[in-house]
Each structure stands twice: as structure tokens, then as C-alpha cells.
Amino acid sequence: MTLPVETFFLHPEAQGTLQQQIQQMIARGILSGRFQKGEKLPSTRKLAAHLGVSRITVTIAYTELQANDYLVSKGRSGYYVSENAPSPPTFTATPEGTDAVDWHRAIGQKFSGGRSLSKPQDWARFRYPFIYGQADPTLFDHANWRLCALQALGQRDFNALTTDYFDQDDPQLIEFIARHILPRRGITANPDQILITLGAQNALWLTTQVLLTQRRRAVLEDPCYPALRDILSQSRCHVTPVRVDQDGLPPYAIPPDTDVIFTTPSHQCPTNATMPMERRRALLERAQEIEALIVEDDYEFEMSFLKSPSPALKSLDSDGRVIYVGSFSKSLFPGLRLGYLVGSQPFIREARALRASVLRHPPGHIQRTTAYFLSLGHYDALIRRMGAALQERRKAMEAALADNGLQISGRGYFGGSSFWMRAPREINTSDLARRLQARSVLIEPGHAFFAGSHQPSNYFRLAYSSIPSNRIREGVNLIAEEMAVVA
Template identity: 65%
Template sequence: MAIPVETFHLSAKAKGTLQARIQQMVAEGILSGRFQRGEKLPSTRKLAKHLGVSRITVTLAYTELLANDYLSARGRSGYFVSDNAPEPPDFGPLAPREDRVDWDQALARRYTGGTRLRKPDDWAGYRYPFIYGQTDPQLFDHANWRLCAMQALGIKNFTALTMDQFANDDPELVTFIARHTLPRRGIMAGPDEILVTMGAQNALWIAAQLLCADGRKVAVEEPCYPELRGLLNNVGAEVQSLPVDQFGLRPDSVPDGTQVLFTTPSHQCPTSATLPRSRRDTLLERAADMGALIVEDDYEFEMSFLRPPSPALKSLDEDGRVIYVGSFSKSLFPGLRLGYLVGSADFIREARALRASVLRHPPGHIQRTAAYFLSLGHYDALIRRMSRALNERRTVMETAIQEHGLQIAGSGAHGGSSFWMKAPDDVDTEQLAKELSWQSVLIEPGAPFFASANPPRNFYRLGFSSIPSERIAEGIKRIGTALAKHGAGR
């Protein structure tokens, strides 16, 4: 690997001749570890031109470093950091800098703090990872995704790959969403009513910024996706949490004066409850009476392998008051960060302008690759394969859960990839999760999903998208054994 010539700068504070200063500059780069053994230095001509010195000065500096075994010469190839160059000394951790900025005063707004979901970076190294929302590499269609990515890199797609599209989206992806994805949910929308986003999280952020700022009265489900509460708190919304039951949100619990409601009717997060059709109709009527808007997060609707999904709220909306959030990140892979917003043209116009002010548009190559993967039928084939696998895993989990006496608090009536679980009242699942991690078992404690200062500590979520069927029974057994020990200690 060649060291870029731009890396070299002569310090105006350094003392000595130009030759000595160049020697010191190179030696310090080696001793600090910035220049590694075997890396090629710039040619004497190139470095001399860059530093504004004579070539003979650089040559003499290199020669001296060569004699001291900092550098080696390889025929006509040039100069390299010697294999015998001194090892960088281990100075230990750097001394802390004195930061004289009062960040409590300097920061106009904070985004840290609050409750967030956390997953170990090394979750894939656990043998029993009951982690929600991660991709199983055995199920993903690597070969066809790679082919679609290569196709998107071709000269035919040069414009989609390289052009700054300003506020626009890939027309092929938008066309697929409008003609294929949304009609499956009973939604008809034109291109001016669709916005591609960087996943559902970005879509929710845009909706929160446009609809919920400056003290707007906003209602969310309890429990709910923790990051949503963070988004709403950051824009200064007045947030009220509405408890859900085994059927999801109760329309009569939405308080008077609510201006925006966020809901997950098809697959409540995290309980997996599905809102019945009667409640959907009543909820729309309630919102219309109050003049409220509804943001519908329809995540994971593709995973309806038990029975067809219920109609989306957006498909029942005749007033244009439902903003629909969809995502390919759950059904393809979370690192894709590709979702979409669907709403009235007036709303999408403002959403497009807001997105453009922050990140212009999602990368063109990613959009075009996804468009090919979707339109060539690979996506549908992947969904069918995932549905079969998840259905099998769900069956294995239900059997193991029953065998070991665990309690399911919520499971998707239509499918999904997780169970919402309830431990005995006196079990803290944060502590349980730590104990299980020592046995290579990962579970997700449920407390972060609740808004209260003293949330129930005995709920937890078990995802099964990332664990093979043959490991599920043993993993559930270990959870049951750990819970039994807690019971024995009472």
C-alpha cells in the first residue's frame, strides 16, 4: 500500500535543516504507527514537489533513513518502510485532553439519554440468539442480490448510480412500490404520494418533525417502539401513552384533543397484537371526529404466514388522514436502510423537502439494486422462503415454550418473527438476560418498551429470525431452567 503524499507536512515549528526535518517527519510517522512496515513512500520527485523543496534534499533524507534501517530500497520500485524499522512504542492510553467547552451550555438539544434498545455487537457469536430483526444468512438470497447490484453498476444505470437526484427518488423503485407493494395492502398511490426513506426509522423521524413539533398533542401505544418516544420527545411533542390489550389499541382510549396518533395496528410492537377490523373502522372514525392524523407503521406485514394480513388502515382511509410507513429493511436485511412514506401529495411534498435538506436522497445505487431485486421476482421468492422457515421455527418454539412452562404474553395472529413473553412478577428480565448471556443465550428485556418511570420488569421478547430451528429447543430449555432457579430462590 502506498502512503499518500498528502500525508506529509513540514511543521513550521520544527528546527534544523530541511533534510533533518524531512527525516524527522518520516521517522515520526513510523514510530507513531501511522506508517506500517512494507508501505511504499512517495517518490523523491513527488515528495519534493509536494513540499516545495529540491529533489536532492528529499533524496539525502531518504538515504539517511535507509542507512538507519527505517527505510529499504527495492530496485526501481522506490522506497518502503523497512521490515526492520523500529516498532512503535506502546505509550499506553493517551492522556485525556482538557476540554474547555461547557457542552451543557453549547448544545442546543440533546439526543442521548432516554430508553433505547441495545443488542450486543457480537450477537451472531451466541449459540442461542433470540434477537429480533436480524437477518439469517442461511435464508438471504446472496447470489441474486449480488447479481442485481452488479446490474445496477452497469453503464445502463450510470445516471441512477452517479447523478445527484436532489429531492427525487429512483423511478423504478417508486413504480414497484406503487404497482406491486402497496396494492397488496389495498393502498393505491401515485408517485407524488410516495417518498423513499432511509428505513422506517427515518420515515418516523420525518413524520415527527412535520406533524408533532412544538407541543402538539401526540398519542402512542404502551408498550411501544422506544425510539419513537425519543423522536417525539426531541421535537417537543406532548406525548401520552395509551395501554394496549390483547387486540391492540382501544379506540375509545384516544384522548380528546389528540392531534397525531402513532400506531402499529397489523403487528403491534412489541406485543404482536393485531387490531381487529371493527377497531380499525372505529379508530378512523374517532380520528375524523377529532381532526387527528394517524401515522401507521406497517412493519413486518410480509411475514403473515399464518393467515392473510388485515387491511392496512391506509387502505380504509377516505380522508387522507393516514400517513403510512413501510420498510424493506425488515424483510430484506436491516443494514439496507430502505423504507418509504405514503401520504397525501401535500404531505409528501413537505416530507421530500425536509429529507432533501438533511440527506438529499437514499443512495441511487442502493435504490436501483433494490428495484431490480424486487421487480425480477427475487423478493417474492425470498419472502416465501423466509415465511416457510419462520413458520417452522414458530412451531418449534411454541412446543418448547409449552414444554418448559414459559408464558406467552403476545403472539402475532398472522405470523411475525417474535413472541412477547411474561416472566413471573418478581423476575427482573434485565438480570435474567445477563445470566442467560453467560450460557450463550440472548433475550431482549421488555422494560425499554414502556414509558413509565417504573416499568414492569418481567416482560421480554424472543425473536426467532436469526436462530436455526435445531437450536431453539435447547435455548428455550435454558431460559426455562434459569426461570426455575429464580422461582426456587423465592
């Protein structure tokens, strides 16, 4: 590869002759690692014209660098960074506090330090990856997704690919969500009541920014999705965690001064509890009584392979009190980063304006590719295939857990892709996870899901969405062996 001539410039305060300055410039590029061994330098004519110097000056500089083994000449092809050139030094990170800037004073608000979940980037190389939310390449429809992507990149969809929608979204994707996705959850919505987001987490952030201030109070489930707790903390609103039971969030425990209630009624995260219809109605009544809004995260309704899911809480809402959050991260793949918000027009209008000021809109070609994949029937076929595979894996997991005497604390009533587990009280599942990782087993410790400074340390999540059925028993056996060592 030829190095772009635009990356070369002479510093106005540099010392020495022009020839020396050019030599120093190239040597620094090599020593810093910007110029890699084997890369081609611009021709002497191009570099001279770019720098505004004579060609002979550049030629002499190249020749000197060649003599010092920084460059090598390859006949009429030109000059290249020599394979024998000095290697860039291995620099250690700059120690904190060496900047002239006082960053403790300069940073007005901190966003780090939360208890978000972490997963190894190379999780697929582990033999027993019991981790949640990752796409299984053996189940995904690669061929049809590729065809839909090619179609979205074609000339007919040039406008969808290149247009700046400003604060709008792909009408084809909006139409499919309104006419096909939402009716399955019992929800009716107009296009101006739907907003595409960069996944469910972005939808929750937009909702928090629009609805909550430092004077308002939010209720969230405990345990809950850790990223939601971080989002609420960053908004500086008052936060009240409410411990869930076997039926999810108890309405009677919600404080009367609550402004917004965040809940996962169909598939509580992470316990997998499903809120019964009677409690859903009670939750709506409680919200109406205290004049609170409800944010419903319906994150895994597609994985209902045991029986049809209950209607969404939003479908029972008669006064526009529920804001609905949906996502394609679990049903398609998390890297897609597409979700959607459904709510009353005044709320969606503000969320749309906020989104436009931050990122304008999710990429048009991603929206159009997804619209094709949904509308051509590939999405429904994928959901059926995933449901069959997850049901088989769930049976294998239940049998292996029962045979090893491991305690399931929560399992999805309609399906899902994970079990919420409880180990004996003396077992710290963070330590357990580290020991298991050395045996090529990945589990998710549960402490990050809980609020407060004294989280239970003996819970963990076992997912079966990314592990084949024939490896589940072996992996569970290893988990039981490690737990027995401690017990």
C-alpha cells in the same frame, strides 16, 4: 501500499533544518500509527517535488531514518516503514472535561441518553441468537441479489447509478411500490404520494419533524418501538403514552388535544397484538372527532404465514388522515436501509423537501438494485421461502416454550418473527440476559419498550428469525434453567 504523497506536509511553524523537519514529520507519522509497518513511502523525487525541497534533502532524511530503524531500503524498490520501527503507544481516551470548550453549554440539544435497543455486533457467533430483525444468511437469495446489483451497476443504468435525483426517487422502485406492494395492503397511491426513506426509522423522523412542534401533542403506544419514543422526545413535542391491551391501542384512551397518533395496528410492537377491524374503524372515528392524524407503521406485514393479514388502516382511510410507513428491513435485510412513506400530497411535499435538505435521497444504485429484485420476482420468492421457514421455527418455539412452562404474553395472529414473553415478577430480564449471554444465548430484555421511569422488568422478546429450528429447543431449555435458578 504506497503512502499518498499528499499526506506529507511541512508545518509552517516547525523548527530546525528542512532535513530535520522531514525526519520529524515521518517519525511522527509512524509513532501516531498513521504510517503502518511495511507501507511504502513516496520516492525521494516525488516527495521532494511535493514539498518544494531538493531531492538530496529528502534522501538524507530517509537515510537517517533508516539508520534509526524507522525505515528500511529494499534495493531499487524504495523505502518502507521498518518492521522494527517503534510501535504507536496505546493512548487512553481523553478524559471528559479536559477540552477548553464547555460542551454542556455549547450543545444546544442532546440526542443521546435514550433507551434504544442494543444488540451485539457479533450476534451470529452465538449458538442461540433469539434476537429480532437480523437477516438469516441461510434464507437470503444471495445469487439473485448479486445479479440485480451487477445489472444496476451496468452501463444501461448509468444515469440511475450516478444521477443526483435532488428530491426525487428511482421511478422504477416507486412504480413497483405503487402497483404491487401497496395494493396488497388495500392502498391506492399516486407516485407523488410516495417517498423513499432510509428505513422506517427515517420515515418516522421525517414525519415527526413535519407534523409536530413544541405546542403539539403526540400519542404513542406503551410499550412501543423505543426509537420512536426517542424521536418524539427530540422533537420536544408533548408525548402521551397510552397502554395497549390485547387488541392494541384503545381509541377511547386517546386525549382530545392529540395532534398525531402513532400506532402499529397490524402487528403491535412489541406485544404482537393485532387490532381488530372494529377497533380500526373506531380509531379512525376518534381521530376524525379530535382532528388528529394517524401514522401507521406497517413494519412486518410480509411475515403473515399463518393467514392473510387484515387490510392496512390506511386502506380504510377516506379523508387522507392516515400516513403509512413501510419498510424492506424485515423482508430483505436491515442494512439495506430502505423504507417508504405514503400520504397525501401536501404532507409528502414537505417531507420530500426536508429529506432533500438533510440527505437529498437514498443512493440511486441501491434503489435500482431493489427495484430489479422486486420486479423480477425474487422478492416474492424470498417472502415465500422465509414464511415457510418462520412457520416451522414458530412451531418449534411454541412446543419448546409450552414444555418448559414459559409464559407467552403476546404472539402474532397472522405470523411474525417473535414472541413477547413475561417472566415471573421476581425475575429481572436484563440480569437474565447477561447470564444467558455467557451460555451463548441472546434474548432481548423488555424494559426499553416501556415508557416512564418505572418500567416492568420481567418482560422480554424471543425472536426466531435468526436461529435454525434444530437449536430452538436447546436454547429455550437454557432460558428455562436460568429462570429456575432465580425463581
